Amino acid sequence: MTDQAALAPFTTLLDMELGTLDPQREVTERRLDDLRGMFLEEPEAGDSLVYRVYAIPAPATGANLLCSTTVLEPGTAGREYYMTKGHFHQVRDRAEVYLGLAGEGRLVMATEDGRHAVEPIRRGTVSYVPGGWAHRSVNVGREPLVFFAAYVGDAGHDYGTVERTGFPVLIVAGDDGPEVVANPRYRR
Ligand SMILES: [Fe+2]
Numbered sequence: 001m002t003d004q005a006a007l008a009p010f011t012t013l014l015d016m017e018l019g020t021l022d023p024q025r026e027v028t029e030r031r032l033d034d035l036r037g038m039f040l041e042e043p044e045a046g047d048s049l050v051y052r053v054y055a056i057p058a059p060a061t062g063a064n065l066l067c068s069t070t071v072l073e074p075g076t077a078g079r080e081y082y083m084t085k086g087h088f089h090q091v092r093d094r095a096e097v098y099l100g101l102a103g104e105g106r107l108v109m110a111t112e113d114g115r116h117a118v119e120p121i122r123r124g125t126v127s128y129v130p131g132g133w134a135h136r137s138v139n140v141g142r143e144p145l146v147f148f149a150a151y152v153g154d155a156g157h158d159y160g161t162v163e164r165t166g167f168p169v170l171i172v173a174g175d176d177g178p179e180v181v182a183n184p185r186y187r188r
Pocket residue numbers: 087088089096135151
């Protein structure tokens with residue numbers, strides 16, 4: 001789908017609990033092996049599924065909106081909860097909206113100059129990720145975390161910057177639930 005003129009209106013059925021789409025179009029899977037180097041304590045090498053992204057394809061242009069649902073499994077690597085890789089948008093000023101559908105999570109955001117924000121994700125939360133903020137979601141619950149996201153079509157994904165710098169904070173399992181702690185490996 002690259003020709004704007006050829007794009008006709010269409011509808012996708014979203015299972016609000018499971019996050020699956022019908023028809024299912026593009027599915028991306030991330031396993032522990034794909035997250036190597038992102039957890040403070042390296043998990044045992046393995047092919048355990050961490051998350052799936054179900055995308056609704058549209059032309060990747062500034063005139064379009066790209067949408068997807070993410071299903072992030074519960075679990076921990078060391079004390080850190082399972083999380084997505086996280087990214088800046090390649091075009092830095094492009095924004096994104098997250099709609100929480102199921103489970104309990106955190107949306108961790110950071111700017112390149114080191115500011116950070118942590119917002120809740122649960123059924124009904126609508127989180128606004130302004131341009132310039134890297135974003136990562138974290139499942140702090142016992143059930144899959146499910147959310148829907150929509151972003152400007154030409155945003156692109158810059159995973160490399162986050163791989164180099166990390167996020168300023170980590171979400172770890174504490175004695176009384178999730179805790180936000182400084183990331184000792186963070187460097188701007
Ligand atoms: Fe994004």
